[in-house]
Amino acid sequence: xxxxxxxKTLAVCGVLGGLPALxxxxxxxxxxxxxxxxxxxxxxxxxxxxxxxxxxxxxxxxKVDYVTIDYLTxxxxxxxxxxxxxxxxxxxxxxxxxxxSDATGKTENLGPLGPAAKEEWWYPLYMKExxxxxxxxxxxxxxxxxxxxxxxxxxxxxxxxxxxxxxxxPERIEAxxxxxxxxxxxxxxxxxxxxxxxxxxxxxxxLWVYSPHWVPSVFEGExxxxxxxxxxxxxxxxxxxxxxxxxxxxxxxxEIFKYTSAETKKKWPGAYAVMKKLKVDGPxxxxxxxxxxxxxxxLDEVVAAYVTKHKGEx
Amino acid sequence: xxxxxxxxxxxxxxxxxxxxxxxxLVALAVLLPYAAPGMFGWAxxxxxxxxxxxxxxxxxxxxxxxxxxxFGLFTFKDMTRFVSxxxxxxxxxxxxxxxxxxxxxxxxxxxxxxxLSWAGLIxxxxxxxxxxxxxxxxxxxxxxxxxxxxxxxxxxxxxxxSQVIVAVLSGVVGGILIGILAYRVPRIEGAVVAALDFMQTxxxxxxxxxxxxxxxxxxxxxxxxxxxxxxPPMVRVTxxxxxxxxxxxxxxxxxxxxxxxxxxxxxxxxxxxxxxLVGVNQVIMLxxxxxxxxxxxxxxxxxxxxxxxxxxxxxxxxxxxxxxxVVALAIVLDRMSRALVEMRPVHGPxxxxxxxxxxxxxxxxxxxxxxxxxxxxxxxxxxxYRISTGNMWSDVVSWVNINMFxxxxxxxxxxxxxxxxxxxxxxxxxxxxxLVAVVGGGAYALGGWRFALGMMALIAFIPVAGLWERxxxxxxxxxxxxxxxxxxxxxxxxxxxxxxxxxxFLGAMCDTLQTLPSFVYLLPVVMLFRIGDVSALVAIVLYAxxxxxxxxxxxxxxxxxxxxxAGTMAxxxxxxxxxxxxxxxxxxxxxxGVNQVIMMALSMLVVSSxxxxxxxxxxxxxxxxxxxxxxGLSAGLAIAFLGILADRMIGRFVAARRQRMGL
Numbered sequence: 007x008x009x010x011x012x013x014k015t016l017a018v019c020g021v022l023g024g025l026p027a028l029x030x031x032x033x034x035x036x037x038x039x040x041x042x043x044x045x046x047x048x049x050x051x052x053x054x055x056x057x058x059x060x061x062x063x064x065x066x067x068x069k070v071d072y073v074t075i076d077y078l079t080x081x082x083x084x085x086x087x088x089x090x091x092x093x094x095x096x097x098x099x100x101x102x103x104x105x106x107s108d109a110t111g112k113t114e115n116l117g118p119l120g121p122a123a124k125e126e127w128w129y130p131l132y133m134k135e136x137x138x139x140x141x142x143x144x145x146x147x148x149x150x151x152x153x154x155x156x157x158x159x160x161x162x163x164x165x166x167x168x169x170x171x172x173x174x175x176p177e178r179i180e181a182x183x184x185x186x187x188x189x190x191x192x193x194x195x196x197x198x199x200x201x202x203x204x205x206x207x208x209x210x211x212x213l214w215v216y217s218p219h220w221v222p223s224v225f226e227g228e229x230x231x232x233x234x235x236x237x238x239x240x241x242x243x244x245x246x247x248x249x250x251x252x253x254x255x256x257x258x259x260x261e262i263f264k265y266t267s268a269e270t271k272k273k274w275p276g277a278y279a280v281m282k283k284l285k286v287d288g289p290x291x292x293x294x295x296x297x298x299x300x301x302x303x304x305l306d307e308v309v310a311a312y313v314t315k316h317k318g319e320x
Numbered sequence: 321x322x323x324x325x326x327x328x329x330x331x332x333x334x335x336x337x338x339x340x341x342x343x344x345l346v347a348l349a350v351l352l353p354y355a356a357p358g359m360f361g362w363a364x365x366x367x368x369x370x371x372x373x374x375x376x377x378x379x380x381x382x383x384x385x386x387x388x389x390x391f392g393l394f395t396f397k398d399m400t401r402f403v404s405x406x407x408x409x410x411x412x413x414x415x416x417x418x419x420x421x422x423x424x425x426x427x428x429x430x431x432x433x434x435x436l437s438w439a440g441l442i443x444x445x446x447x448x449x450x451x452x453x454x455x456x457x458x459x460x461x462x463x464x465x466x467x468x469x470x471x472x473x474x475x476x477x478x479x480x481x482s483q484v485i486v487a488v489l490s491g492v493v494g495g496i497l498i499g500i501l502a503y504r505v506p507r508i509e510g511a512v513v514a515a516l517d518f519m520q521t522x523x524x525x526x527x528x529x530x531x532x533x534x535x536x537x538x539x540x541x542x543x544x545x546x547x548x549x550x551x552p553p554m555v556r557v558t559x560x561x562x563x564x565x566x567x568x569x570x571x572x573x574x575x576x577x578x579x580x581x582x583x584x585x586x587x588x589x590x591x592x593x594x595x596x597l598v599g600v601n602q603v604i605m606l607x608x609x610x611x612x613x614x615x616x617x618x619x620x621x622x623x624x625x626x627x628x629x630x631x632x633x634x635x636x637x638x639x640x641x642x643x644x645x646v647v648a649l650a651i652v653l654d655r656m657s658r659a660l661v662e663m664r665p666v667h668g669p670x671x672x673x674x675x676x677x678x679x680x681x682x683x684x685x686x687x688x689x690x691x692x693x694x695x696x697x698x699x700x701x702x703x704x705y706r707i708s709t710g711n712m713w714s715d716v717v718s719w720v721n722i723n724m725f726x727x728x729x730x731x732x733x734x735x736x737x738x739x740x741x742x743x744x745x746x747x748x749x750x751x752x753x754x755l756v757a758v759v760g761g762g763a764y765a766l767g768g769w770r771f772a773l774g775m776m777a778l779i780a781f782i783p784v785a786g787l788w789e790r791x792x793x794x795x796x797x798x799x800x801x802x803x804x805x806x807x808x809x810x811x812x813x814x815x816x817x818x819x820x821x822x823x824x825f826l827g828a829m830c831d832t833l834q835t836l837p838s839f840v841y842l843l844p845v846v847m848l849f850r851i852g853d854v855s856a857l858v859a860i861v862l863y864a865x866x867x868x869x870x871x872x873x874x875x876x877x878x879x880x881x882x883x884x885x886a887g888t889m890a891x892x893x894x895x896x897x898x899x900x901x902x903x904x905x906x907x908x909x910x911x912x913g914v915n916q917v918i919m920m921a922l923s924m925l926v927v928s929s930x931x932x933x934x935x936x937x938x939x940x941x942x943x944x945x946x947x948x949x950x951x952g953l954s955a956g957l958a959i960a961f962l963g964i965l966a967d968r969m970i971g972r973f974v975a976a977r978r979q980r981m982g983l
Binding site: 073081082083086169171299300302 | 615725843
């Protein structure tokens, strides 16, 4: 332990560019000694980015603690002052929650983290044989049967997480006239357990997959290409192929944002600077997620390796 | 309905045939909406304009409570934060002892007092188990904690254990105090019992969001949720135990000149000791049941490990290992506390030996911990000594999946097409007025007008709160699961009551099923039965059949030997004796088991929504992810009402049955 701490101290000194050994002290002279609390949600990528932030802050001498909390409940907790930092709020799923939180003025959007969030309908590659024409969405119009299950036949079965993550899939199915039924998977763990089961047997499956995540790197497959999303598609029925209905397009993809409590700027200016500056490269994050989830490496090791490589930047 | 209403009619032969009237009204309420959908459409599907926005009211109330409520000097939020602060400090003590140790000062290389050494703790647990229950318990304690150590679960298990300790202590102390209060002040007893009913039937998930609102996230709110869930049995046991203390003892205390306070603490409470310890045991088990749920609002520990592992690509083995650590912790603590209940005071050399063993355990614990100043490996076992099943479990499940999926899929399709879908369609299409009438008619037959009115109010909550579809899905899923669980549980319990070996095997199976976090076996179930109602059904049945087995076994074992002999003397064959003597005698007990099955099935609802059902549990799950406390609470209330409804109806049935048998 002691060697590691020493290394960290040295690292900090290195960053500060040849300042005397006591340099970190003045940096936090007028800063709060309270613990900085970082939220952990339920996906590995977020655990990695959170721990990277945590380690960078610890290296600067801050006290850091982690708490587990549901994704969207986190912003409420941050407004109440229970959480200091959240590393990943996806424009794709938390758009409304972020808007609501911005309105309270108790939280601050620190800008994008770096990786591009992508989420869409996804299928394993072997389904291309059973449904020629994929990844174009028009192929699905004729493939209901190929993706069907007893309870949905003759329509196809699409597994999503509508209830907890949103996404307007039932509306999309109706607007595009797809012969599919959206089935709610309940949890991600259950959904990917079924994907694993189907993949092992080369059985038909169509489901919701997002990235950064381990699924695209473990299973071979592709995202369905729907008409490109535009804000007007969700609000204006006239937009797109179906002149009577909205949602006749794919899902939005976009940035992942960092959030902190509005107090942070004053309370821990040094930590605020690190959080504001924090950037993680998308492919690099995907690789780390795979190392943890698929190769079974301990998260701490993967994070430590990243921090050693990148701490010079902060 | 007419069969149920009949006996009542016979009971009052002189009066107007009320039973027939009730039966006719029920039939009318059910059939009319089908016969004349045009005129009685309002009685079939509940009109949207009649829905009372209960969840919006609850939400507004909670927002007000969390943001604006004030007592003048301080706000409600200040108060809840203060309470959670107290618990936070209480948690620091066992956390420092078991999990983090104490580091003096913030600087690097500061003086560090190690946590209790794993070697010391395992040795102490073994010695104390021996003291409590002999060699067998000692072995169990050693294996249980040893498993946690070598499978690398120690750090998380100690985080969990420290929370368990605080939660159990607070639950026990709080439970005893409330129990005494209710015993001393009979006026509030009714209110306390009603509150307990509520606390036990509202699913814990429903109050997670309000808790996050009021006390924030983290180990403390996880612990508070646990205490809320685990304390009610302690209150009940205290109340019952104090009532059971013979009045002579109370009089004796007063005659010897005790003040009321002395009489309570020096006479009544000590003489209720055994019963109170049973309550402690219950609190421990319920606390361990909550580990996973508490982890969802930041409790960490083993619960977090289970949830996290199951999301990973090959996490099944990891999740199972962490889940089994929960089982190990639960079984060791349960057996130790049970042995404590059964321990009798001894005197002379035996007592001295007990004292010696106790001190020996303590000395070993402190000795190893002191040693770990010098040997850090005694504080934290180095990684290379740990073992893991690795991908074995994932591979096993994959093999089953590839080779047996065809069979399971056939079962699934059959269940869906011929049982689940028809029942679900029927129930969701059932007229709401008819449902209220059916419940009312049944309740009337069991307990008269007042009872019927109460029960009808409970069931009417579902349509009135706008929860019809999810509520009926709940009823459909629960009732089918309860039937299947009972059909499996009864024969197993019967076998258990016939042979000691089977009894022991079933006991171990039930313990594991109840303490293993259901999440762990949910995933293999999903791989075999896919997402949807069938998986949920399997998961609910696995969890809920436990009381059916236990109560049947217990009920049949309690049939007095004299009765069995009487049966044999009257010339019964074995089967006849079972069906004509033993089963009827044990029926009340078995029905209590069924009652528990229903409660367990209801408590599994939220977990079943994790595999894609659309029931009231789903409503709560959605509420959690949208941070909408009103939505969650209203669904929680609906589940609680269903539970209370079933409990009261079965309670009446059992009481009537017992009375008829002259018990």
